[in-house]
Amino acid sequence: MDDLLDRLRAGLPAEALITDPDVTPSYAGDMAGLCPAGTPAVVVLPRTVEEVRHVMRTATALRVPVVPQGARTGLSGAANAVDGCIVLSLLRMDRILDVSPVDRTAVVEPGVVNAALSRAVAEHGLHYPPDPSSWETCTIGGNIGTASGGLCCVKYGVTAEYVLGLDVVLADGRLLSTGRRTAKGVAGYDLTRLFVGSEGTLGVVVRAVLALRPKPPVPLALAAEFASTADACAAVCAIMERGHTPSLLELMDRTTVHAVNRLGRMGLPDTTGALLLAAFDTPDPAADLAAVGELCRAAGAAAVVPADDPAESELLLQARRMSLPALEAVSTGTMIDDVCVPRSRLAEMLDGTAAVAAAHGLTIGVCAHAGDGNTHPVVCFDRTDPEETRRARAAFDAIMALGLELGGTITGEHGVGLLKREWLARELGPVGLELQRGVKQVFDPLGILNPGKVL
């Protein structure tokens, strides 16, 4: 331990190290429920690539585990400390190094906050689409580590599609540059993509070249009320089948609508069975909304309310963004699932989730990136009640089993972390798991990078 600190201090300024046992526990974990978090030996907050390399060289020399961290807004325990580890927080490496409107690229350090990047590129008429719900605080490095999604994905895809190139400090301190600054490139195996979603288990991202898009027109949204989630899902299928390209297509079930009204007095229709929100950032969003409104009515919508202006649209989105906090306010504990199914199976997924709630005697509210088939069932439980907590975990697991049965995945955008490790093995199967372990071994033969996560 003293040896570790002495060695770290040899290559780091004093202010980069936190060893105070009153402070280090605050770096112990992310926002996942029910995930164990150990006690770090030390928290390091480097400002330079060279400092990160020093940390990794030291960790390799002493065989000390390293847990890389961003803003710890993750939902799967991927950033949770293990006992005696070095927590490597990249929060202070927060410079935007370059924005090029001609190349439509940005070069950033990992600690840049998602919203800070969005605002910086907007000044150049550019747009960085990935918008996880924590976008005001989460970092680009964390987004890369967890392959974050968000509300925009139905049109703009996930973080992975915006990562062109990376500089990565490897487990032994060597520096890898992978990928490109160009629009295209196929030189060798795509190691860049391998790092996206790898939750800090393969290396420490210290610089990223990101693709940007032109800033789209301000979106306009509508809300449609349905008697059931099945009807709302039929509308989702019709919208996608007819070739529409909404910039957002979100569903909130009855439980979620109630919770949002309770928390925020949003005036959502309390009697509805499911609320669908659709938005378009096209040249003529009103025309697109009119067409989509018709499809909603044909699918049985009781009411279709298009926003008259961007301000009204923003209010609808706020209601959606409030879903998670609103459901969290329902009980003392929540577990947020992240099952993604083919959108043709979405109705079955939602009906099945309601059946899981009934069978387990629990409240489960669902908000969903419906256009992607990506559901977030929020299992609400009393964390002071061990039996109910056990039931909650069982319901959480039953929802993943249902997702796999429907041809889906256990995680659309939150990642595996600690929370879903056993389930990953079920999804991948033995051949896939063996190859994934082989890949991990290539990058981290000593197993010091975020041990116990993903695999």
Added chain:
Amino acid sequence: MDDLLDRLRAGLPAEALITDPDVTPSYAGDMAGLCPAGTPAVVVLPRTVEEVRHVMRTATALRVPVVPQGARTGLSGAANAVDGCIVLSLLRMDRILDVSPVDRTAVVEPGVVNAALSRAVAEHGLHYPPDPSSWETCTIGGNIGTASGGLCCVKYGVTAEYVLGLDVVLADGRLLSTGRRTAKGVAGYDLTRLFVGSEGTLGVVVRAVLALRPKPPVPLALAAEFASTADACAAVCAIMERGHTPSLLELMDRTTVHAVNRLGRMGLPDTTGALLLAAFDTPDPAADLAAVGELCRAAGAAAVVPADDPAESELLLQARRMSLPALEAVSTGTMIDDVCVPRSRLAEMLDGTAAVAAAHGLTIGVCAHAGDGNTHPVVCFDRTDPEETRRARAAFDAIMALGLELGGTITGEHGVGLLKREWLARELGPVGLELQRGVKQVFDPLGILNPGKVL
């Protein structure tokens, strides 16, 4: 050898094997110039996954190299046989297994021809964007192996962005299912993407789940004449900087325009220094073309000619699609480069390529996916003249060196194969190369899958 054939025959129908030495040489190589191709021991054309597994089990048992092949339209020698190998042609596995308009996915076997898929999904109002110039004959499996691009990439990206999931027969015959059928998914490391562009060196793709898009409106194009490539590139930068999203943005230099006129009597402006083609498949393409035409004029265009209708647009695109055959008709030998640079450096790349042509006393015509910064300098030479052939190779190499100097990549979309193997090491550097070799080792420990390609 007899043992190999006996073992293969035990699990394959007779018609799946070609051993006739008059026929097997026709499977020896792809369309790359100056790449060695060996003599296969046998060509196998399986129809089922089980047959492919039998081939790989046999190859592993006997340590015989296997070279997977599609339509052999590749341009880097990735499909070239090695002496004594099994050529594994996937051409007969050509079924489209599923097309889902709701999920916007297709499930296909690897031998499906790109154009056949495009037409099949168009019947459902859907669109499979990747359109390499060989799209009428090349296969989806080959497109995945080489991570193909095409004319559409400036708006729609490359093949990699459309591959959601894969079934892959591994070197030892085991079957891996990787990826997903869903719009999103982050369960474990992205092995799917690792296979895209791996040129059959990691496994044999036997099934793919592809993402589709709604069919866009019919595009409308314009042509703009410039005095120099530098002026044309300035227009490209202005178009992208202003946030336009053309579905095509192509450049042909003077040499290419001349060659196309000579071959096809296309009536292109013979006096021009560079021709720029732009197309839009937006709701109002005429308006977009008008705006882009203005930017071209501001960048010095001598003439801007918008097409009046889709038929005229198609003629312009035909001229562009004719560029490679036209340049090939100029001489007895050609080598097609594939350097991609940040688009802000495109003008330097084109000026530098002209300087390389002058310095080496060779004709080099350039057509470019200008919107992507992806150039295809075609080095023309007399293949009966060893000295000129040597000079051509030197020029080809000088162009890659220039691309790397400008922050680009040696291959934007054609892949590494045999042709660029030494250059890949330069682009990746020693750390990247070592990791890539480690990954290869995980998937193919015996080194029997397409040996000598990529790494």
